[in-house]
Amino acid sequence: MGQTLVTYTDTINHFSINLPADWKYGINKNAPTIKLIxxxxxxxxxxxxxxxxxxxxxxxxxxxxxxxxxxxxxSLRSTNNFNLIDTGNIVIDDKPFKWYIENHENQNSKTQIxxxxxxxxxxxxxxxxxxxxxxxxxxxxxxx
Numbered sequence: 001m002g003q004t005l006v007t008y009t010d011t012i013n014h015f016s017i018n019l020p021a022d023w024k025y026g027i028n029k030n031a032p033t034i035k036l037i038x039x040x041x042x043x044x045x046x047x048x049x050x051x052x053x054x055x056x057x058x059x060x061x062x063x064x065x066x067x068x069x070x071x072x073x074x075s076l077r078s079t080n081n082f083n084l085i086d087t088g089n090i091v092i093d094d095k096p097f098k099w100y101i102e103n104h105e106n107q108n109s110k111t112q113i114x115x116x117x118x119x120x121x122x123x124x125x126x127x128x129x130x131x132x133x134x135x136x137x138x139x140x141x142x143x144x
Contacts (some may be wrong), residue, residue, distance in 0.1 A: 010035060013057055033058050053131040065121040070096040072119060072128070076107070081105045085114075095120050 005018040008025060013035050019025055025038035039052035060068065076082050085101040103114040118129040 008036065008038075015055070015057075017055070017129075025120065029078050051131075051133045053129060056126075056130070057126040058126045058128070059124060060121070060126045061124050063121060063124075063126070065096055065098060065119070068126045070120055072117075078103065079104060080107070090118075092118075092120075095122060 002023040006021045007016055008019050009016040015035075017036070022038070022041060023038050024041050025036060028034050028037055033056045034054050035057050036082055037052065038054075039101040073084070073087075076084070078113050081104045083103050085103065085133050087098065087100040090097050090099060097118045097120045099116065099118045101114065105111070106113050114133055116131045118127075120127045
């Protein structure tokens with residue numbers, strides 16, 4: 001069974017997204033392209049889930065979904081311990097997206113994390129939704 005969700009709507013950046021009802025969310029004024037950050041709230045000290053996601057929106061003139069996806073993968077391949085697991089295409093609300101799954105070691109915590117990333121290009125903007133989980137928890141994440 002899925003989680004209880006609430007809808008977050010951003011009328012300035014023209015998007016809405018469903019979030020787990022028990023997560024915290026907001027923006028980071030120090031990172032202007034990140035339009036939303038959401039994360040699992042630790043319930044007690046035994047709760048080691050670090051699931052979170054963020055949505056970046058980047059103004060990019062005269063590009064395409066294929067070009068932006070290729071740039072993203074090229075950039076990621078230059079990082080340490082990057083392991084591309086899978087890629088694909090999906091249509092969400094009549095918009096084409098490309099996605100990939102990867103894992104790598106977090107440089108600060110030295111833990112393995114897995115990312116599931118969705119990317120689309122629309123109206124001269126690149127939208128990047130990055131979902132993050134500890135690699136050991138990635139396979140057991142709850143279905144939304």
